[in-house]
Amino acid sequence: MKNLIKQRVAVLGSGLTGKAIAMALLDLNIAVDLIEQTSPAKNFKSNVTLSISDASLKILQSLGIKKNKYSFWPLQKIILFDGLKKEAKPDTEFYNTDNKKFLSHIVKRNILEKEISNKLKKVKFIKNKIISIEGKGFLKKITFQNKKTSEYNLIIATEFNNLKLLSNEKKLNWDYSETAYTFVLHHKKLNNNCARQFFLKDGPLAFLPISNTHTSIVWSVKNKSNAEKIILNYEARLNFLKMISVSFYEVISCTNRLEKFGLTFEFLRRTVLSRVLFMGDITHKIHPIAGQGWNMTLRDINILVNILKEKLNKGYDIGDLGILKEYEKKTKASNLLFAMSIDLIRKAFRSQSLAITQLRKKSFSIASQPAVMNKIIDLADKGLRF
Ligand SMILES: Cc1cc2nc3c(=O)[nH]c(=O)nc-3n(C[C@H](O)[C@H](O)[C@H](O)COP(=O)(O)OP(=O)(O)OC[C@H]3O[C@@H](n4cnc5c(N)ncnc54)[C@H](O)[C@@H]3O)c2cc1C
Structure with a gap:
């Protein structure tokens, strides 16, 4: 060539x-x-994360990007909850039967x-x-x-x-009349290789691990909904996250700064x-x-x-x-x-x-x-x- x-x-x-x-x-x-x-x-210190599938990571590697545990945090399991659950019982779980394979990798967009x-x-x-x-x-x-x-x-x-x-x-194209908010949750140390998503009334709330002490949150909500009011108030947001994640995280704090994205198709x-x-x-x-x-x-x-x-x-x-x-x-x-x-x-x-x-x-x-x-x-x- x-x-x-x-x-x-x-x-x-x-x-x-x-x-x-x-x-x-x-x-x-x-x-x-x-x-x-x-x-x-x-x-620019953005907290936005992306879930990059195993096959997509291989494409990035073929283009010369190196896989590094600290930039690509591996996910072994994804747990889904339909609605707000009082008990920790998930509705379904996805995991690879070959436990050497990862489902996906969470990467901070600005690092990538x-x-x-x-x-x-x-x-x-x-x-x-x-x-x-x-x-x-x-x-x-x-x-x-x-x-x-x-x-x-x-x-x-x-x-x-x-x-x-x-x-x-x-x-x-159409407008979803929804906004996605992203920020980071700080919690006590644990083996953090499992993502969770709650399908709530006002939109999905995803927990995406980025280290053993930090998890990225992507919360998409209907504009002007109750959930949006909770997100926009730091104390209300922190209390809600503590409540919903009580069975899997001991939440310490979350970042004050929110990044927001209007959602369209x-x-x-x-x-x-x-x-x-x-x-x-x-x-x-x-x-x-x-x-x-x-x-x-x-x-x-x-x-x-x-x-x-x-x-x-x-x-x-x-x-x-x-x-x-x-x-x-x-x-x-x-x-x-x-x-x-x-x-x-x-x-x-x-x-x-x-x-x-x-x-x-x-x-x-x-x-x-x-x-x-x-x-x-x-x-x-x-x-x-x-
Ligand atoms: C909350 C959220 C979570 C997401 N999570 C995931 C995920 O987990 N996994 C995943 O795969 N995807 C995810 N996505 C999607 C992913 O973020 C986008 O697909 C990706 O960032 C799009 O990049 P892009 O370069 O195509 O577009 P853009 O990021 O829109 O880039 C367009 C560029 O063009 C520039 N530009 C604008 N106007 C001009 C002009 N007039 N002249 C020259 N340049 C111009 C802009 O400044 C910008 O740099 C998520 C998206 C959101 C909103």
Whole structure:
């Protein structure tokens, strides 16, 4: 691949997706410009965590990210509770029958971003507003606010703000009228390799271990609900968490600072155009209920990398529409089905109707059967592909 003329890609947006795809392209000897509107935040101490499945971690490792116990905290078990339980009896548990395998790994998003950023020394960071994107031939031309222009074989867009410069396609999208709050719980030391999720009336509350003394909380709630009032008041929040986790944590405190995210569903109907590819949340933004959002993107990146490895060796242009269409064919339908399934799971857990409550009970008992449990674990690990 070293003999080939260097091709150029502009990646719009330097969130996790932009950085990860830039890292993957550098490895394929592609020149990458990473275009961001704001300066990268230095020393921003975010507490947001991501659950990265075992298969997704392998993708990150294949891109050069090292697995370190302190950045990827391993999960052996996930316990689910349907509603607020007085007793510690879970409704179902997921664990690998092979106890050497982990279900997932919890990583702090800013640590992961930093590790990826360390691999981007050869990337040119451009901080400028894009005015126009033109070109139907072999190259796409970007014009910036300062009148400078740059030409690229391919543009990979990972942010919503420039979408209108590239496409006027309608998105499939809706607002959940929910907010996800994240913060960290400090508790007495224990072997902390088990995640727990409570499906409460106002939304799911997840406990995601990040060390033997700290657990990350992701609590998604209906806007203006009682649960939201509890979250917004430190004492009320701490007391609620002490009460709900009494059988598994001896809670000491929780961080005062909350990070909040308005929740929406978004699905882009076309993920490729002439010399343009969309990736990340811009193509499929889903509810965090199952911790799958970025896992979907990592699977997409893996598929693109595998296609590119084969095609670039044969001398293809990275912006070749055939390559982009092959990528779309391998990702779009399965991503839509997967995203809709997560949406359905959210709906099923929000409903308080007797019929749905009974159906949930039945589903939990079916999910506890080893063959079904293994299938669910496999789906959460590797996603859906057909
Ligand atoms: C509460 C919560 C919990 C989650 N938990 C999990 C989990 O456990 N597991 C999981 O896999 N996923 C999880 N997710 C999803 C995951 O966080 C997202 O999928 C991921 O962060 C999306 O990254 P991205 O780079 O695609 O998008 P973004 O993070 O939105 O990045 C877009 C980037 O584009 C930049 N940008 C914006 N406008 C412009 C412009 N005009 N020009 C240039 N750049 C611009 C932005 O500054 C940003 O850097 C969770 C999400 C939430 C909200």
